[in-house]
Amino acid sequence: MSPDVLIIGSGMGGATLAAALAPTGRRVLILERGERLPDSPEARDPAAIFQRGHFKPDEVWRDSSGAPLHPGNYACVGGNTKFYGAVLLRYRAEDFRPLRHIGGTTPGWPIGYEDLEPYYCRAETLYRVRGDVANDPTEPPHSAPYPFPPVPDEPDIQRLRAAFAAQGLRVSALPLGVDIAAWLARAKTGWDAFPCTTGAKSDAESCALAEALRHPNVSLMTGTKVTRLVAEGRRISGVEVERAGARSTLSAPVVVLSAGAILSAALLLASADADHPHGLANRSDQVGRNFMNHNLTGMVAYNPFRRNRTIYEKTIQINDFYLTGGPAGEPLGNIQMLGRVTGPILAGEAGLPLWLASHIADHSIHIMAMSEDLPDPDSRVMWRNGEVVLDWRKTNTQAHDLLVRRLKQAMRRAGWPITLSRGFPKSKPSHQCGTNRMGTDPAASVVAPNLKAHDLDNLYICDASVLPTSAAVNPSLTIAALALRAGDHIARAQA
Template identity: 65%
Template sequence: MTSPDILIIGSGMGGATLAAALAPSGKRIVILERGDWLADCPEARDPWAVFGSGHFSPKETWYDADGGTFTPNNYYYPGGNSKFYGAVLMRYRAEDFQPLRHMGGTAPGWPMSYDEFEPDYQAAEEMYEVRGRMGEDPTEPHHSRPYPFPPVPHEPDMLNLCNRLKALGLHPGPLPLGVDIDLWLKGGPLTFDGFPNTRGGKSDAETIGLAAALKHPNVTLITKAKVTRLIAEAGKITAVEYEQDGATLRISAPLVCLCAGAVKSACLLLASADSSHPTGLANSSDQVGRNFMNHNITAVLGVNPFRRNRSVYEKTIQMNDWYLTGGPKGEPLGNVQMLGRITGEIMAAESGLPLPISRWLADHSVHLMTMSEDLPNPESRVFLRDGKIVLKWQRSNWQAHVALNAKLKAVLKKAGWPLVLTKTFEKRTPSHQCGTARMGADPSTSVVNPFCRSHDLANLFIVDASVLPTSAAANPSLTVAALALRTARHILQAQE
């Protein structure tokens, strides 16, 4: 298909969901995906390959602000990063859509209310077959319908943890997940968090969104297509350049949707600078690449030498007692949820500890994570230096995260895990990247409008986590999918 009506760049949660929502219209859609299909292989269930050697990681280097280098946690396959995600599909709380005061500053809120966005959350939950249950989380916002499926069941040792936390007056409950656990476990007895979805079971952007889109003959996916430049003339994107099999190709469409992820989308706009747009495309506000947010995340292990953890997948509990309060003046602190089951092999790959020590520690601990909001800051940014990606992440709201960790440590000790170990995720690890092409009503302070259309370029939509005005303290996948459904509806209504 050489002359599509709509061109989508990227097939992650934003691009795949957008394609699925637009496909029934009959419009000719082409999706450009940098990677190739993720095939099943022995490494897909090998902890060292996934967490140690970087078998699935891209062969590329990014830079930090000090000149150091690292390999990013970005994956290039149909389905994008969601092929490896922990399948948490959690709504922002209603309060996250309004200005909210934190210990580290005030989150600005969104250019829409939660109630306006709720139908899209509902549609995204149903599309991605989310497992959950209402009524146990005091912060959960209004749902127009119940979760489409019951929650993934707690394993016995996780149920024990849940009951111990409840006995302390807390409100642990089911983590909303896009996982058919029976199907997942047919592929092997291990957690779904971090492992690639090559044998089915996870509701990711490829198995749900892309699969639905490609059922329609008007949708074409082009793999191994690395987009390098957008070309703009007279206020529109007129062509997209990409490399495939050593050749440089061009494709054009009346409508272009950029869905490459918060870092890559911003860098592509910056790399597309020309004489009319010297600071990059869609960047009259000078906000492209700025306001990078990534969450403050810490792994928290509760250790008890006399209690074994016999669970297989583990990641079923969340706790939001401190999501909206808990700070010294009632400020929000963040979300607590389970990590996927950390085995000795995973711990050895991640930490470098000897395998016997890692196995003992992993089998005598429960594995949680704390997640606190990272606030938007124009100086926290991604940019290009000599064509290389530079990530300058300036953490924010750190004292809230310290307070959240302290509360969880105290609770775990009271609940029966006397030794608590923590490890904060590195600054250079863009695991929940967002914010680099922020959404807003004011073109002078934002990159896209509330329907994700560029303020500067009439036929460019940006539909991925880069447009999120705030990070909240929630995994971003469901919010990105809901934004894609909202944007698709707007596109179709505008063209009626």
Template identity: 35%
Template sequence: MIIDDRHYDIIIIGSGAGGGTLAGCLSSKGHSVLLLERGEAVEAGWQSRPRVKDEQWFGPDGDPFSPQTFYAVGGNTKIWGAVLERMREKDFTDLPLQEGVSPSWPFDYTHLAPYYDQAETLYRVHGKAGVDPTEPSRTKGFDHSPRAVMPFLEELREGLERHGCQPYDLPLSWSDNDGDPVGDAELCGLAHADSANLEIRHKAKALRLHVSPSGREVKRVEADVEGEIWLFSSDLVVLAAGAINTPAILLRSGNERHPGGLSNSSDQVGRNLMNVQITSILQRSAAPNSGRYPRSYGVNDYYWGDKNVTFPLGHIQAAGGVLQDALFAESPPVLSLVSKLIPNFGIKRLASRTVAWWAMTEVLPEQDNRVWLNKEQIRINYLHNNREAHDRLVYRWIDTIKSVEADPAIKVVTSEPVHPRGEAPLSVVGFACGTCRMGEDPSASVVDSTGQCHDLDNVYIADSSVFPSCPSVGPGLTTIALALRMAETLDKRLEA
């Protein structure tokens, strides 16, 4: 075991949307930051090369699976598709769904709105305000205009508009790096870091946290750094390892004073796992396309319901090209859907004749949907709820695209009797949240409204595990906004 002889102001575990943003902000304010990243930096162009995955988690049936998670500087933002949406005002309130009430947050939209503004600027979000009918209130527009989309997608957009839909340009993070243009936590969050105050340890897997005799403070962070065990110390510790690995670290850190795991007097660590329901729906393209293009526009006409129901159904996205979109590239079960559309084609030819959509619906927190440990194994018990609402969204969208296909002015897709579709498997965890929920009641939550652990005086959580609810539009921008807000809190605390 090696004990690092340097003491830091703050240790951050994980360099994704929360951790990377926080490390950049705090180091630029003069605080010494140690960033522990399980992976290493990846060069531009890595997306086109296959990667070996040697990590396995275990599902409800006990069978192992390889999770769609990426360990590198930037974390899962390296494969997130770069869509950065604000939660809607009502998403922060007690929101009736078909199967129950999605719980409120300890603050409202107006509290987080200034940090959404900062997040969109920091991550160079391109978009256009005033088009999406569900868009929350804003004090300013986007700093950057929408990215141009492929011509065949423009024709589809026009067809949707003729049939009563209101498609809008998805807000996309886009960097100024020509070699790696899609925005992520490395290119945006860490871009403004002060290298004199920031140390990044690559290939450093955080194992557990060691507390003081009182059990109220973490004194050491134990990590496996390239096969050697290290101990690091700091005044403050932030967990930003994601909604699966953050609770796993807390559970693994149990001791006599915290027998159920750190910050787990409420027994909520690892519970309330939520993961947006995602179904891929495919259309057949009339003419070949490149199969390599980013996501383009969204449709929220059914976000709060439709003509038949008053409960929320969810969000529609035009997926990126099948050869580029990470939900396909990282998930062979989803990719296999494409072969049902045009049998006996090679994958590149298949991709060039496919237009894909994502239907996305939120779920409710449930105690039995949880992350837990069997010795060192990460186990996940999870079953989707709010299923009928999601099914309604899928069928509603299929009816919509069939109407578009029947439009004689539409030449870019063919009319098909069947549209292959399939749900994203358990391995797709990029939208997971809720496993260290935020709340003011220590008996029912893990962190308070600032992200500080109820049971620990110097530990905070800065990832989507703190979400009380699960927005259909995804957690990315909200995670960044919360990290920017936390940077202010920790800066003041460290200065004091």
């Protein structure tokens, strides 16, 4: 089959775009470096995942000092969504406009919330999102309700919800892509950082890719790593791949890069040639810059006299501090349940003996604070000596510290007096975004609002890299909505 569209990567951006293009009859070929994850006992074994690192990728990058970085960045069909927490939140309407934060003012998007709203609805249908718009002071307008009611709170979370409400906090349902009955039928565990091998989690493979592959004009080539893009004039003329030790070059009228925020930027930089000495699509010198990943802190709130009997925990959020709370009313961020931390998980993450970790995990509640990381041109992905270098400079940390303080106070008032917290390490760029940002000015951005590269006429970028800001919500639903919007554009442009 000679494809009309080549998509590099089968994660949130790539698979969703394939689902959007499938009904148009375009011949779509998806190139994915990883394989499908088979079911295995380890898939639901917390000791295998968190203590033995069974699924830990063997990829090695470098940090800014040149030290090796072992990122939790997964290479498989479905990409990072296979392991994700399936929180599928819309950006808030205010996130699309310039917002003054303690750490600086965000640039605003070249499109508004209202432009993306219909695509958020389509994405929520495709990813079978369970949610409820009630009681969230920041919830933007929805033109259609969530397709399914929210995942139910467990009794201990109902009690926590009531304890937060008694403090005047507004607690709302976390929108989730999980069929909870199907998930628990396989094993009684949480789902964040556990791979889904049964289709119970709404990930890129089980939803968008499955939908795309129902169409005979879409195919998937696994174990196929793209090593370089070749440009001639304003077009990508070749896509060089490695497959089972052999090298070849593929081509198509339209090429879409969906390798994830870090690897999409790295691939453009690695494809430098005499005509493009700073990498492809990089006349603006913005490729790789503005790397963002959220400021994230996980909290274990402990009370030796209380038990946590939950299995999954991850059903509620608080957005009272999303748009305000700073000394001059600046935004602080989102609070959401982390997902059940059990003894083996805490033992693996904190290096504690299992007996102690199990005691703490079963007498605590597990929650997370998430604040916006602002775009900074010096926070960047680079390509040096054939390796990815990630120089991530965190921003807006004062707002995050304030949010963590607020959360600790709320947990103490809720009856969980001892709070142990830890920031997510730089080796886990799980919410990576921003390295090929979208904009109208070709001198200051990499792609146009329809996701076409400013410098190349047949290259689109469709993944987390195009997000101009990180907001303080999980990125996947926005990546999916942008992919569906780009799909409409590509279908019209290539008609």
